[in-house]
Amino acid sequence: MSTTAEALRSAEAHSAHNYHPLPVVVASAEGAWMTDVEGRRFLDMLAGYSALNFGHGNRRLLDAAKAQLERVTLTSRAFHHDRFADFCSELAALCGKEMVLPMNTGAEAVETAVKTARKWGYEVKGVPDGQAKIVVAANNFHGRTTTIVSFSTDHEARDHYGPYTPGFEIVPYGDLTALAAAVTANTVAVLLEPIQGEAGVLVPPPGYFQGVRELTRERNVLFMADEIQSGLGRTGKTFACEHEDVVPDVYILGKALGGGVVPVSAVVADRDVLGVFRPGEHGSTFGGNPLACAVALEVIAMLRSGEHQQRAAELGDHLHRELNLLVGGGAVTAVRGRGLWAGVDIDPAHGTGREISERLMERGVLVKDTHGSTIRIAPPLVISKEDLDWGLDQLREVLAAG
Structure with a gap:
């Protein structure tokens, strides 16, 4: 298996540069967590731009796919x-x-x-x-x-x-x-x-x-x-x-x-x-x-069943309450969204969206930037409240560090 550095060099050399991904190389994933080629774990707070609403490796979905593959x-x-x-x-x-x-x-x-x-x-x-x-x-x-x-x-x-x-x-x-x-x-x-x-x-x-x-x-x-x-x-x-x-x-x-x-x-x-x-x-x-x-x-x-919608609504209310507490503190200028989906505007003095995303990656949280100093937060709907809070703690610490 390639190291992160080897995989990144190969991608840089042989793939078209139509994306600018964060420098992490995922090897496996389950639920709301991903593991890279060197065994480091990352909390997925992007969920494939909503493609992974039900999490990585959802057993019901994998079983349905395996049965059909046969x-x-x-x-x-x-x-x-x-x-x-x-x-x-x-x-x-x-x-x-x-x-x-x-x-x-x-x-x-x-x-x-x-x-x-x-x-x-x-x-x-x-x-x-x-x-x-x-x-x-x-x-x-x-x-x-x-x-x-x-x-x-x-x-x-x-x-x-x-x-x-x-x-x-x-x-x-x-x-x-x-x-x-x-x-x-x-x-x-x-x-x-x-x-x-x-x-x-x-x-x-x-x-x-x-x-x-x-x-x-x-x-x-x-x-x-x-x-x-x-x-x-x-x-x-x-x-x-x-x-x-x-x-x-x-x-x-x-x-x-x-x-x-x-x-x-x-x-x-x-x-x-x-x-x-x-x-x-x-x-x-x-x-x-x-x-x-x-x-x-x-x-x-x-x-x-409605359970995933209800979970997104309940955890989403919690997510937005916590994020809105950051507004006005000097680092976050605005928060928008609904459910488990938020756009967080960072004061440019604290860094671009890309820089904030990279600092979060270093702490084991994966988000993605858009349009300057905005980051998007959209975890899988199956994320636990404890994991969501841990991810938010990492964001607070990144912002506090300036």
């Missing part, structure tokens, strides 16, 4: 398999919708939602061909494909990848007046994150999503909620939209749907929306494969 892993969508119908029906029921279009990654699901909205706009709403518009929010993060970065305001994600895909209008996040002004007769959808994770865990003003729901319904526009990071238990509800008692027309799901075992994503909507597709018009070789469906079915069963 049977069949891939058929392609050229044939039916015996897990597909159950996956679609169970996920539709969880969302309170009628149909599911499965894909693999979150970005694929967003691309699928964009195609769905445009096709619906042309074939159902009657928008002139080629004129469809989708309204999105500034500081969004929906993925990094060419179409998606076309409506990003993040220069690192967007610059030097043009020419860009047209058809998107960008408005300030949380500004209902600006959103209403951007919606025209050719608008087919409004695409929003209930909480903007990559932007620093930004929570919109109270009532914003209720206003979005009313506006889109009045203007005959689809409301598409990107719940890839915020959904499936993270915020203390199955979906973050539930905090405002809002049901979108389209759910875009990913990350936690695969339980940290396999990539699984999906677009979920009623028949009048997803029914626009006909054979050959969209697809994916691996989308909805037997292994993915088996794992996702177990994820859905776990969510149906």
